[in-house]
Amino acid sequence: MSVQFAPPSPSLVLKSEEIADAAAIEALLDRAFGPGRFVKSSERVREIADFAPELSFCAFDGEILLGTVRMWRVRVGGQAVTFLGPLAVDHEQRSAGVxxxxxxxxxxxxxxxxxxxxxxxxxxxxxxxxxxxxxxxxGVRMPGPVDQKRVLALRLQAGAPVPAGEFGPV
Structure with a gap:
């Protein structure tokens, strides 16, 4: 399913995450989630997952980082899945569709x-x-406490079996 958005601002550029973006990304994540982000179950998944920079993107307005999304390769019950998160957008841009x-x-x-x-x-x-x-x-089991109603999945390939089980490394 592809969602259509209004055309981005002419100055908004989405690009693949690069190593040089790391400090700005960490600062944005700190502002968006605070120090509590490190105790969440999602962080336990990221600790065992492989970062997928080719699937991770940043939104820039000139040199200013407005948002970031990171993707990770991991397994659920032995089945390969991609784990999305964190997604963070600068507070002032949260209603702009970034x-x-x-x-x-x-x-x-x-x-x-x-x-x-x-x-x-x-x-x-x-x-x-x-x-x-x-x-x-x-059927997806997070490594720690989480509201199961907030665990969500998106099928990308028709006929792919529904993931079930605990998270594990690739």
């Missing part, structure tokens, strides 16, 4: 790479508009 453009770009890149599923922990009303569903993630 986050939606980042999610769509990352999911399109994962689909083009042949990935079967994207899994995340997030706000259902926000992510359902991209086709994510809690129903497809009912």
């Amino acid at each position: 986050g939606g453009q980042l999610v769509q770009r990352a999911c399109d890149a994962a689909r083009a790479a042949g990935d079967a599923w994207v899994v995340l922990v997030g706000d259902p009303p926000y992510f359902e508009r991209f086709g994510f569903s809690a129903v497809d993630a009912t």
